[in-house]
Amino acid sequence: MIHMNDIAENIRQIKERITNAAMGCGRSPKDVGLVAVTKTVSPEQIRKAAEAGLDCFGENYIQEADKKITALADIGVSWHFIGYLQSNKAKYAVRLFDLIHSVDSLKLAKELNRQAARHGRVQKILIQVNLGGEKTKSGAAKQAAEELIRDVAMLENLSVRGLMTLPPFFDAPEKVRPYFRQLAELRREIAAKNIANVEMDELSMGMTGDFEPAIEEGATLVRVGTAIFGERS
Numbered sequence: 001m002i003h004m005n006d007i008a009e010n011i012r013q014i015k016e017r018i019t020n021a022a023m024g025c026g027r028s029p030k031d032v033g034l035v036a037v038t039k040t041v042s043p044e045q046i047r048k049a050a051e052a053g054l055d056c057f058g059e060n061y062i063q064e065a066d067k068k069i070t071a072l073a074d075i076g077v078s079w080h081f082i083g084y085l086q087s088n089k090a091k092y093a094v095r096l097f098d099l100i101h102s103v104d105s106l107k108l109a110k111e112l113n114r115q116a117a118r119h120g121r122v123q124k125i126l127i128q129v130n131l132g133g134e135k136t137k138s139g140a141a142k143q144a145a146e147e148l149i150r151d152v153a154m155l156e157n158l159s160v161r162g163l164m165t166l167p168p169f170f171d172a173p174e175k176v177r178p179y180f181r182q183l184a185e186l187r188r189e190i191a192a193k194n195i196a197n198v199e200m201d202e203l204s205m206g207m208t209g210d211f212e213p214a215i216e217e218g219a220t221l222v223r224v225g226t227a228i229f230g231e232r233s
């Protein structure tokens with residue numbers, strides 16, 4: 001049972017599990033970043049998490065994030081966008097987020113590029129891949145990912161840093177492992193093509209229920225909400 005006011009203790013446990021999973025497969029724990037997922041979490045709770053040592057937070061909804069990021073401007077943390085992004089919200093996303101995990105179409109990428117150019121900056125992004133082919137989830141199809149990345153690579157104010165996936169839901173983490181492995185393979189395949197303006201350093205995969213197998217398969221960013229902040233209502 002996870003209690004809201006045990007945030008510092010939850011963080012300690014999650015960090016310990018990340019360290020154990022990384023060391024257990026011969027990786028350095030430093031190579032696995034923790035993105036604390038804060039959709040529906042109050043600014044006060046986020047502040048507690050920052051005080052307990054977290055420095056990277058992930059949000060799913062632009063309006064909610066805008067309010068919280070403004071209220072927490074003083075804590076000096078990094079914000080990532082991990083939710084579905086509509087092109088007409090691109091201008092806000094570019095203003096608010098250091099890394100956008102969920103780019104899955106050329107239309108969205110072009111709009112992010114245009115907005116980033118207006119702000120005179122280069123926006124870091126990941127390409128979201130829908131490995132399960134689920135209609136209810138966003139993400140480029142696996143077969144379409146390389147072509148999308150080649151097109152996005154031409155956009156000067158975007159910088160592709162890697163891949164993200166939100167695999168199908170299973171009650172057992174081991175059932176998700178093949179999807180994590182597929183994303184890691186896709187990353188290797190694309191990295192081997194040496195596409196200009198494309199880095200394949202980041203693999204964003206793994207959540208509360210399955211971040212350990214994700215780390216074993218190569219995750220560099222795990223996105224954990226419930227295990228830190230408790231069940232969302």
Ligand SMILES: *Cc1c(COP(=O)(O)O)cnc(C)c1O
Binds near residue numbers: 037039
């Ligand atoms: C909500 C969410 C998470 C965190 O899920 P938990 O199971 O609470 O850890 C991770 N990634 C995405 C894209 C999410 O929407």
